[in-house]
Amino acid sequence: MRYLTILLFLLTFAIGCKKDDIKTFDGRDGISFYSRFSSDPDSTNYSFALQPTFKTKDTIFIKMRLVGKPSGVERGIKLKAMAGSTARPNVDYILPEVKLPANAVFVNYPLIVFNTPEMLNQSFKLVLGVDPGSELISGAAGIAVDQSKNFAQMKVNITxxxxxxxxxxxxxxxxxxxxxxxxxxxxKVTGLTNFDPNVIGFSEMFLIQVNLKKALSDYVQANGPLIDEFGNQITF
Known part of the structure; x- marks a missing residue:
């Protein structure tokens, strides 16, 4: 009888709980910086010295994604420089206001950077965050099930x-x-300034490596070992 009484109580309680009693999250949608793998750093380096041609300015595309529900209308994204930034606004960089397209989850934010004379001797750091006045607020940080990771801030080193x-x-x-x-x-040996495997392909890496080994062997025979700035002998 005691078990029957408990069962009837539980049934009565379940019936008395209306659907409206279930609480759901109803916060504002946000936008976060992200990387494809949780091991990727929350920073990126950009150097005008590594570009194949001389540039006075360039655009760095920063990956961002929605934290919330897609919408049938586009929504604004405003970024700002956070504490720790040494880059100078409207001198070293510009932060344009952009839109997350309707029904989109991902967007590449176009950070505009300028090749200033001071960059020949120093590196400028820009710590990016979502402006509180942005239509899409700063999204939550964390690791997703696919091991991609959201960041509240993204550090960009420009030089x-x-x-x-x-x-x-x-x-x-x-x-x-x-x-x-x-x-x-x-x-000097290859004439290349960009060795990104997404640009030249892994198959070409082996050929470049062979050419570098041959060129280094010729260099060593003529000049002795090639030593880097850390005191280590260069090998390929």
Whole structure:
């Protein structure tokens, strides 16, 4: 009888709970920076010195995605420089206001950067965040089930010096750890300034590696070992 009483109580309670009693989240939709893999850093490097032709300005496309529900209308995205930024607004960069297209989840934000004289000797950091006045607010950070990751902020390093490209970890197997001496040697031998495997393809990497080994062997015979700025001997 005691079990029957409990069962009747539970049934009565379940019937008494109306659908309207169930609480759901009803917050504003947001927008976040993101990377495809959770191990990717929340930063990117850009150098005018690594571009194939001289540029006075360029556009860096920053990946962002919706945190919330797609909408049938486009919605505005405004970014701002956050604490820790050293880049100068309207001198080193411009942050245009853009729209997330209707029914879209992803957008590439076009950060405009300028090649200023000071960049020959220093690097400027821009810490990007979503402006509180943006129609789409700052979305929640975290890791999704596909191991992609959302960031509340994105750090962009801008310079005209030779710095390690973002893609270098994908080609270090072929060419070794990054150094300015190594990179300059590669540029001199190949005539290339961009070794991104998405641009030249992995199949070409083997041929470039062979040519670099031959060129380095000739260099060593004529000049002795090629030493980088860290005191390490260059090999391929």
């Amino acid at each position: 005209n010096q030779l710095i390690e490209p973002d893609y270098w970890q994908n080609i270090s197997f072929f060419f070794g750890d990054f150094s300015v001496v190594r990179f300059k040697f590669m540029v």
